[in-house]
Amino acid sequence: MRLEAAAVEKWFFRGKGDRNRFYAVQKTDLALASGKVTVLTGRSGSGKTTLMHMMAGLLVPDGGQVLLDGKDLYALDDASLSRLRNQTFGMIPQGADVMPELTVLENILLPRGICMRERDSAYAETKENCLRLLEQLEISGLLDVRAKELSGGERRRVCIARALAARPAVVFADEPTSDLDDESTRTALSVLRQAADDGCAVMIVSHDAEATDYADEKRKMDAGHL
Amino acid sequence: MLFKMIRGVLYHQRAKMLLIAFTIVLGTSLATGMLNVMWDVGDKVNQELKTYGANITVKPKDASLLTDIYDVGEGEQLSEAYLNEEDLPKLKTIFWAFNIVDFTPFLEADASLPDGTDAKIVGTWFNHHLSLPTGEELDAGIAGMRSWWDVTGGNWLDESEPSAASSVMVGTLLAEEKGWKIGDEITLAGSAKEMTATVAGIYDAGGDEDLEIYAPLDLVQALTDREGKVDRIEVSALTTPDNELAQRAAKNPSALSSRDYETWYCTAYVSAICYQIQEAIPNASAAAVRQVAESEGTILDKTQLLMLLITALSLIGAALGISNLVTASVMERSMEIGLLKAIGARDRSITFVIMVEILVTALIGGVAGYFLGFGFAQLIGQSVFGSAIEMKLKVIPIVAALITLVTLAGSLPAIRMVLRLRPAEVLHGGQ
Ligand SMILES: Nc1ncnc2c1ncn2[C@@H]1O[C@H](COP(=O)(O)OP(=O)(O)OP(=O)(O)O)[C@@H](O)[C@H]1O
Ligand SMILES: [Mg+2]
Numbered sequence: 001m002r003l004e005a006a007a008v009e010k011w012f013f014r015g016k017g018d019r020n021r022f023y024a025v026q027k028t029d030l031a032l033a034s035g036k037v038t039v040l041t042g043r044s045g046s047g048k049t050t051l052m053h054m055m056a057g058l059l060v061p062d063g064g065q066v067l068l069d070g071k072d073l074y075a076l077d078d079a080s081l082s083r084l085r086n087q088t089f090g091m092i093p094q095g096a097d098v099m100p101e102l103t104v105l106e107n108i109l110l111p112r113g114i115c116m117r118e119r120d121s122a123y124a125e126t127k128e129n130c131l132r133l134l135e136q137l138e139i140s141g142l143l144d145v146r147a148k149e150l151s152g153g154e155r156r157r158v159c160i161a162r163a164l165a166a167r168p169a170v171v172f173a174d175e176p177t178s179d180l181d182d183e184s185t186r187t188a189l190s191v192l193r194q195a196a197d198d199g200c201a202v203m204i205v206s207h208d209a210e211a212t213d214y215a216d217e218k219r220k221m222d223a224g225h226l
Numbered sequence: 227m228l229f230k231m232i233r234g235v236l237y238h239q240r241a242k243m244l245l246i247a248f249t250i251v252l253g254t255s256l257a258t259g260m261l262n263v264m265w266d267v268g269d270k271v272n273q274e275l276k277t278y279g280a281n282i283t284v285k286p287k288d289a290s291l292l293t294d295i296y297d298v299g300e301g302e303q304l305s306e307a308y309l310n311e312e313d314l315p316k317l318k319t320i321f322w323a324f325n326i327v328d329f330t331p332f333l334e335a336d337a338s339l340p341d342g343t344d345a346k347i348v349g350t351w352f353n354h355h356l357s358l359p360t361g362e363e364l365d366a367g368i369a370g371m372r373s374w375w376d377v378t379g380g381n382w383l384d385e386s387e388p389s390a391a392s393s394v395m396v397g398t399l400l401a402e403e404k405g406w407k408i409g410d411e412i413t414l415a416g417s418a419k420e421m422t423a424t425v426a427g428i429y430d431a432g433g434d435e436d437l438e439i440y441a442p443l444d445l446v447q448a449l450t451d452r453e454g455k456v457d458r459i460e461v462s463a464l465t466t467p468d469n470e471l472a473q474r475a476a477k478n479p480s481a482l483s484s485r486d487y488e489t490w491y492c493t494a495y496v497s498a499i500c501y502q503i504q505e506a507i508p509n510a511s512a513a514a515v516r517q518v519a520e521s522e523g524t525i526l527d528k529t530q531l532l533m534l535l536i537t538a539l540s541l542i543g544a545a546l547g548i549s550n551l552v553t554a555s556v557m558e559r560s561m562e563i564g565l566l567k568a569i570g571a572r573d574r575s576i577t578f579v580i581m582v583e584i585l586v587t588a589l590i591g592g593v594a595g596y597f598l599g600f601g602f603a604q605l606i607g608q609s610v611f612g613s614a615i616e617m618k619l620k621v622i623p624i625v626a627a628l629i630t631l632v633t634l635a636g637s638l639p640a641i642r643m644v645l646r647l648r649p650a651e652v653l654h655g656g657q
Contacts, residue, residue: 050650058568059650079572086570093653097565101238111569162569 001034001069001169003055003201008064009224010050024050026224027064032170032201037193039212040205042221048205049094049174051221055203056172057085086115090163094174094205096155098162100148104139105130107147108162122166130165136191137161138184152179160188164195171195173204177211189214239555246551246584247591253544253632254595257537258625259602264533266607266615281496284309284459284503284512308455311443313507314366317461318358320502325464325494328370330354331456333446337414337439345400347414347439349446349456352383352390368440371462372431380408380427383442390442393426397436401428414439416449461503461512465496467527472497541632548636552584556640563644564652573645580644581637588633596625 010025025047032038032055040048053059055066057073066073068088073081085091090111098107106113108130112123134140137157142150147158156179163171173192177185185208193214196202204211212218219226286307309331317326333349351367358364369382378398383390394414396406406412410425423441430436447453468476475482475490476497482490490498500512556563566576600617607615 053650053653056568058653059648082567082570082572084570085568091568091653093565093568095561095653097561097653099562099565110566114566114569114571114575 001201002031002067003033003170004031004067005029005051005055006065006067008051008054008061008066010047010054010059010062023224025054025061028224028226030055030219030226032203034169034199034201035196036216037196037202037204037214038217038219039215040203040219040221041207041212046221047224048221052172052174052203052205056089056091056170057081058091083115086111087166088169090166090168090171092156092159092163092171092173092176094178096152096159096179098147098150098155098158101146103144103146104134104142104150104158105144107158108134108165110162111166126165126167129167130161133161133164133191137187153181153184156180157184157188160191164191164200167195167198168200170201171203173202173206175205175207177206177208182210185210239558242551242555242558243583243587246548246555247587247594249544249547249551250588250591250629250633251595251598253540253547254592254625254629255599255602256540257628258596258599258621259606260533260537260540261621261624262600262603262615262618263606264530264537265618265621266603281465281515282461282463282500282503282512283515284461284507284510285457287509287511307509308452308457309459309507309510311447311454311456313510314456314459315356315358316506317459317503318356318360318362318364320499320506321491322463322494322499322502325499327462327464328366329459329461330367330371331443331459333443333450333452333456335416335446335450337416337449339404339415340413341404345439346437347394347416347441347446347449348435349441349443351443352385354385354443371460374431375435376430376432377427378430380425383426383440385442389424390426391444392421392423394423394439394441394445395427395429396425396440397438398428398430399436400438401425414441414449416446416451418451419449421445421449459510463496463499464494465499466494468495468497471495475501541628544629545632545636548584548633549639552580552637552640553643556580556643560647561652563647564649567647568649568653576644577641580640584633584637585630588629592626592629595629596622599625 006029007027008025008029009023009027011021011023014020014022028051030038030040030051040051042048050059054061057066060074068084073084076084099110102110105127109123109127112126116123131140131143134143137160139154139157139161142154142158147155150158156176160173160176163173171192176192177188180188189204189208189211192202192204196216204215286309288307311331314329314331317323317329320326330351331349335347335349336344337347338344353365353369354367356364356366367385377395379401380395383393383395394412401407404412406425406428408425408428411422412425413420413422423445429440443456447455466472471482471486471490472493472495475486475495479487479490479497479501491501492498496514500514503512504510563576567573603615607613
C-alpha cells in the first residue's frame with residue numbers, strides 16, 4: 001500500500017484578484033508506505049495541515065495528484081471516496097473534533113456505525129480493538145462519558161482511538177500530542193508506532209521533538225515547500 | 227447510531243427545535259383555520275344573505291320586455307300582462323326546487339279612501355299554505371321574505387285564520403297620517419268594488435312600504451276584478467356564486483356546449499334557477515335581483531381570496547422562519563457535519579439525518595397546529611358567523627401536504643449548506 005502526493009499544490013485567495021493568490025502548498029511530493037511512520041514538522045502556517053488534508057481525500061488539490069497505489073484519489077466518485085475515507089483512512093484532526101452528544105465508545109465506533117450494522121463481525125472486532133486502545137491510552141474509565149464532558153487531552157486520545165480502532169491502512173495524525181503531557185505523549189506516539197508496525201502507513205504532523213524519535217522518515221515543511 | 231444522533235440533537239438543540247416546531251404550529255394553525263373557514267364560509271355567507279330576502283323576481287314576459295325598453299320604474303307596467311296565481315306551486319317542481327326557500331306573489335292597485343285620497347294597496351301572500359303534488363307542505367309568503375319588517379302594532383296576518391281574508395296590514399307612516407289604529411275598519415274602493423277591511427297589523431319597513439297597505443292577494447284581486455292574476459313573484463333561492471360559466475350562460479344558454487350546459491343546468495347558479503323558472507311557468511321572465519346576487523358572489527369571492535392570501539402568507543412566513551432556524555442549527559453543527567464527512571459519511575446520510583430531525587419536529591408541530599387551527603376556525607365561526615365551523619376532512623391532507631412542502635422548502639438552504647460544506651474548512655483546529 002502506497003499513498004503518494006505527486007506535485008500537489010494548493011492556493012487560497014486573500015482578497016480579490018490573482019495578485020492575492022497565496023500558495024499554502026507548492027508543488028510537493030510525499031509518499032507514505034505501509035509500516036512506515038512519516039513525521040512532518042514545520043512552522044505554523046507552513047501548510048502541513050493543508051498537505052495532510054489533500055492526502056486524506058478531504059481537500060481537492062489545485063494542481064498535481066494524490067495517488068493510492070497509482071490511482072488518482074480525486075478521480076473517484078463521491079461514494080468511493082467516502083468509502084475510502086471510512087475504511088482505508090483514519091483521521092486525527094488538529095482540532096480533536098468529536099461528536100459532543102455521543103459517548104466516548106459511540107464516538108470511537110462512529111466510523112463503523114456510519115456504514116455497517118452492529119451485528120457485523122467487523123463491528124465487534126472494532127469494538128474489541130477499541131477497548132484495547134482505550135486501555136493503552138489510559139482512558140478506559142471514560143467509556144460511557146459524553147464527549148462534551150471530556151478535557152482537551154482526553155478528547156485527543158478519543159480521536160486517536162477512533163482513527164485506529166478499525167485498523168485503517170493509512171492514519172493521518174494532525175498534531176496528535178499537542179495537548180498531552182509528556183507521559184501521555186509517549187503512550188500516544190507508541191500507539192501510533194505500534195499501528196505502523198502492524199502494517200499501517202502513518203503520517204504525523206507534530207511540533208513535538210519527541211515525535212521524531214518514532215519516525216522512519218522526517219520531513220520539514222517551510223512556506224509550502226518540503 | 228444515526229438515530230441515537232438524531233435523539234441527541236433533538237435533545238441538545240431542544241430550544242431551537244422547539245422554535246421550529248412553534249413556527250410550524252403557527253403556520254399550520256393559520257392554514258388550517260383559514261381553509262376550514264374558507265370552505266365552510268361559502269355556505270355560511272349564503273345563509274347570511276338569504277335572510278336578506280328575495281334574489282329572483284319573476285314578471286310576465288311582455289311586461290318585463292316593455293319596462294326594459296322604456297326604462298320605467300317597477301310597478302308602472304305599460305301593458306296589462308299578468309302571471310297566473312295557479313302557476314306559483316310550479317316553482318317547487320324545477321330541478322333546483324329544493325333550493326327555493328320561499329316565494330310570494332304581488333298584485334298592486336290604487337285604492338281610494340273615504341277622505342278622497344288614494345293609497346297604494348299591495349296584494350300578496352302572508353303565510354300561504356301550499357300542499358304540493360310532491361306531498362311537500364309549505365307556508366310561503368311575505369312573512370318569511372320580509373322578516374326584517376318591524377310589526378309595531380298588532381300581528382302579521384295569519385292566513386290560517388278566517389278573519390284574515392278581510393284584514394290588512396298598514397305601513398306606519400300611512401297609519402299615522404290617517405290616524406288608524408289596530409282593529410279600525412277602513413273602506414277601500416278599487417276599480418271594480420268597494421270593500422271594508424280591518425287593520426290587523428301596523429309595520430315599520432323603513433322604506434316606501436310604510437306609505438302602503440298590504441292585503442291578502444284575493445282581496446286585491448276582488449277589488450280590481452283580476453281574479454287569479456298576479457303582477458310579479460319574488461323568489462328567495464339558495465344559489466352558488468356566479469363564475470365565468472354562469473356569466474356566459476346568463477347571456478345565452480343555447481350558445482353553450484352540451485357539456486357546459488349540463489354543468490350549468492345542474493349547478494345552483496342564479497341564472498340556471500331563473501332559466502328553470504321560465505321553463506316551469508308559462509310566459510314568465512325571471513331575473514336575478516342584481517345587487518343582492520352580485521354582492522353575494524363578490525363578498526364570497528373577496529372573503530375567500532383574503533383567506534387564501536392569509537394562508538399563503540402564513541405559509542411563506544413559516545417557510546422563512548424554518549429556513550432561518552434550520553440554517554442556524556446546521557451552522558452551529560458545521561464542525562460535527564465536517565467531522566462526519568471526514569470519517570466517510572456520505573452527503574446523503576447526513577442530509578437524511580437532518581431531514582428526519584426536521585420532519586419529526588414538523589410532524590409534532592403540525593399535529594399541534596392542526597388542532598389549534600381548528601380552534602381558530604371555531605373562534606372565527608362563532609364571532610363572525612355565530613355558528614360552529616364544520617370540520618372539513620379534506621383540509622387534513624391539504625394542510626399536511628402544504629406543511630411538508632413548506633418544511634422541505636424551508637430546509638433547502640440548510641441542505642445546500644450541508645452539501646457545500648468541506649470538511650477541510652472546519653477541521654483546521656482551534657474551534
Ligand atoms: N480554507 C482556507 N482559506 C484560506 N486560507 C487557508 C485555508 N486553509 C489554510 N489556509 C492558509 O494556508 C496556510 C497553511 O495552513 P495550514 O493549516 O496548512 O498550516 P499548518 O502548517 O497546519 O499550521 P499549524 O501548525 O498552525 O496548524 C495558512 O497560512 C492558512 O492561513
Ligand atoms: Mg495545522
